[in-house]
Amino acid sequence: MAGEPKPVSASRLVLAQVMTPLDANITGNVHGGNIMKLADEAAGVVAIRHSGSNCVTATVDRFDFHAPVYVGNLVTVKASLNHVGRTSMEIGVRVEAEDLRTGRRTHTNSCYITMVAIDADGKPTEVPRLILETDEDRRRHEKATARVQERRKTKPSVRR
Numbered sequence: 001m002a003g004e005p006k007p008v009s010a011s012r013l014v015l016a017q018v019m020t021p022l023d024a025n026i027t028g029n030v031h032g033g034n035i036m037k038l039a040d041e042a043a044g045v046v047a048i049r050h051s052g053s054n055c056v057t058a059t060v061d062r063f064d065f066h067a068p069v070y071v072g073n074l075v076t077v078k079a080s081l082n083h084v085g086r087t088s089m090e091i092g093v094r095v096e097a098e099d100l101r102t103g104r105r106t107h108t109n110s111c112y113i114t115m116v117a118i119d120a121d122g123k124p125t126e127v128p129r130l131i132l133e134t135d136e137d138r139r140r141h142e143k144a145t146a147r148v149q150e151r152r153k154t155k156p157s158v159r160r
Helices: 032-051 135-154
Strands: 013-018 054-061 074-084 088-098 105-118
Touching: 013 032, 032 054, 032 074, 032 088, 032 105, 054 135, 074 105, 074 135, 088 135, 105 135
Parallel strands: none
Antiparallel strands: 013 074, 054 105, 074 088, 088 105
């Protein structure tokens, strides 16, 4: 049973973390994999909040880096639900880096991550429907519906 429908606002997340030398790659910038991990973690929190279940990452649509992230930057990850299927959820993720000394914020990445809710046996489980509250929610949902349909067309078949 999927449960009662939930609004987008019930699972929305803003996550922030200061980047340290432990996050750096050999050039001294923050390693892209660390940024990807933060985005995936944020999407996972949104999916778990909405579904009330454990969730796994199914797809990540493009993770282009528009600007570097530096040690000392405050990285802010904003994540919210765009679309809900039977067992899957598309989460939009936006990453920004802030130079704390100047206050300058830079959009570094955006991506769409699809998470699938799973039960105790690791099998996909139904998720609650999504309540669209604002014009922005409806706009994002409309665009997400088109992406979901495109993904279905290009999805490779899985043989087990």
